[in-house]
Amino acid sequence: MTGATVDRIPLTNFPGFEIFVPSLGEQRRIAAVLFAYDDLIATNQRRIALLEDAARRLYREWFVHLRFPGHETVTVVDGVPEGWARKTLGQIAPLKYGRALKATERKDGQVPVYGSSGVVGNHDRALVDGGAIVVGRKGNVGSLYFSPEPCFPIDTVFFIDPEASTFYLLQALSNLNFISSDAAVPGLNRNYAHLLSLLVPAGEVAASFETLVAPLYSQAFQLERQKKKLARARDALLPKLMSGQLDVSGIPLPQPEAA
Structure with missing residues (x-):
């Protein structure tokens, strides 16, 4: 709008704007593409949570409940095992x-x-x-x-x-x-x-814990990187899908689940 301190569009102009509206079939195909990305991202997040929970449970077993390997033969005084x-x-x-x-x-x-x-x-x-x-x-x-x-x-x-x-x-x-x-x-x-x-903890117990949980965290970090790549790819696709720049006609329409 000319003459305005802040650029804006009068509401009276909105009804005259033309916008691209995909057909219902195209809308469903676009939604299917985006859902596939969201589903993969959510799956990765669930797997990350499971891996982190496994590490957390092992920590609590060993260092809160003090049921670490060999605990049966270790004397505990005031909550501190011998050698710790x-x-x-x-x-x-x-x-x-x-x-x-x-x-x-x-x-x-x-x-x-x-x-x-x-x-x-x-x-x-x-x-x-x-x-x-x-x-x-x-x-x-x-x-x-x-x-x-x-x-x-x-x-x-x-x-x-x-x-x-x-x-x-x-x-x-x-x-x-x-x-x-x-x-x-x-x-x-x-x-x-x-x-x-x-x-x-004693050195050998600490080392054993790191050896066991390091692969869990390594998997979690890899899944987190994949999750971020998927999110970036989805966000880059979104405007192209909505504008019709990408052809989705070859994508099968999702079928409704049987009752």
């Missing part, structure tokens, strides 16, 4: 601050940018190598992510160096309460978090 120890998070894996990186400062690349809600974008360089645990500091306080590839944690999160980021630690952190009742401002206080107590 209790240490603070600060002693085991100090939290490091992410770095500010506004959306306008990010450059096109394949490096995932992590905020407290997970991956919030991409960048052309990493702040930390792959295999790091990311912990929400502001917003989604205490949220946990494991980045298998090099990543860029921003200033709303902490991260733990890959050398200390084990799958055991990831599970142990998920059982901690990161919210301090004394905090005046909502957020994760690093000094408070560093004082939280963790059970440190």
